[in-house]
Amino acid sequence: MSRLGNLYQSVIGKKAIVAVTGSIMIGFLLLHGWGNLKVFSGATAAGVPEVDVYADFLRTMGVPILPYGSALWIIRIVVLVSLILHVICVVQLARHNRKARPVHYKHARNFEEATLPARAMIYTGSIVVLFLGFHLAQFTVGGVGSAPFVQGDVYGNLYGAFQHPVYVALYVGVMAVIGIHLYHGAWSLFQTLGWDNPDRNKSLRMLSVALGVGIFLAFSAIPISFFSGEMNKPSLQHADTSSRSNK
Numbered sequence: 001m002s003r004l005g006n007l008y009q010s011v012i013g014k015k016a017i018v019a020v021t022g023s024i025m026i027g028f029l030l031l032h033g034w035g036n037l038k039v040f041s042g043a044t045a046a047g048v049p050e051v052d053v054y055a056d057f058l059r060t061m062g063v064p065i066l067p068y069g070s071a072l073w074i075i076r077i078v079v080l081v082s083l084i085l086h087v088i089c090v091v092q093l094a095r096h097n098r099k100a101r102p103v104h105y106k107h108a109r110n111f112e113e114a115t116l117p118a119r120a121m122i123y124t125g126s127i128v129v130l131f132l133g134f135h136l137a138q139f140t141v142g143g144v145g146s147a148p149f150v151q152g153d154v155y156g157n158l159y160g161a162f163q164h165p166v167y168v169a170l171y172v173g174v175m176a177v178i179g180i181h182l183y184h185g186a187w188s189l190f191q192t193l194g195w196d197n198p199d200r201n202k203s204l205r206m207l208s209v210a211l212g213v214g215i216f217l218a219f220s221a222i223p224i225s226f227f228s229g230e231m232n233k234p235s236l237q238h239a240d241t242s243s244r245s246n247k
């Protein structure tokens, strides 16, 4: 077997894959959060919301060297492959740990010293994957949710969706779950990298908490702001952006 194959088969190799793919997805989330926060940046002089301009930029990135939309497709493929590898390796590591455990614990109290977020990783991770399917159907492909979907009109789509308390509650609830997942994910990442040590652990824990809470607050601010009536109604910009392709 090749050296790469051997590494993949080993526990340390799988942990490295989980760490690298997790970091890629954290990077994507930070970028996505930054892009989403453009809903608070208003509109251009022509009345096009800044968030729609950003969505258009994602598609025109690299043009004319790359064909229209291809840079975005590269990002999508990297994130998708990362997600698949992350899930496969996490499941394999969990199986390995179960097999390696010499006795089955009878009482939860005797369970290894894992925190609640650590033991909940498999559940919080599953919720993220389920959410992602729904989220793409709602805001990228369209067709799911009660508000009409207009390709390229990101601001209008968000505005329409978050007039409904059910979607606001769903998104804020899932963002809390993602925050918890990221908190423990970041902490595990630091351990895999071998950065943990009694002198640094407090700071690394704080950094992990800051990431989880920061992502929760930044993402939740969007549905809450649309629902609270703080955001302007989409108006003229519909006509301007609906002519743009979202492919």
Ligand code: HEM
Pocket (backbone or CB within 6 Å): 029, 032, 036, 055, 058, 072, 076, 079, 128, 132, 135, 136, 139, 140, 154, 158, 171, 175, 178, 219, 220, 222, 223, 246
């Ligand atoms: C309040 C929270 C969120 C809001 C308001 C939001 C909003 C959006 C919108 C409007 C789009 C379509 C953008 C476009 O067409 O250019 C989108 C796409 C996407 N979102 Fe989110 N998002 C949120 C949270 C998340 C989270 C937590 C994840 C990951 C776990 C995520 C992953 C994605 C992905 C993968 C895409 C597809 C990107 C693409 O292919 O263009 N989103 N999101």
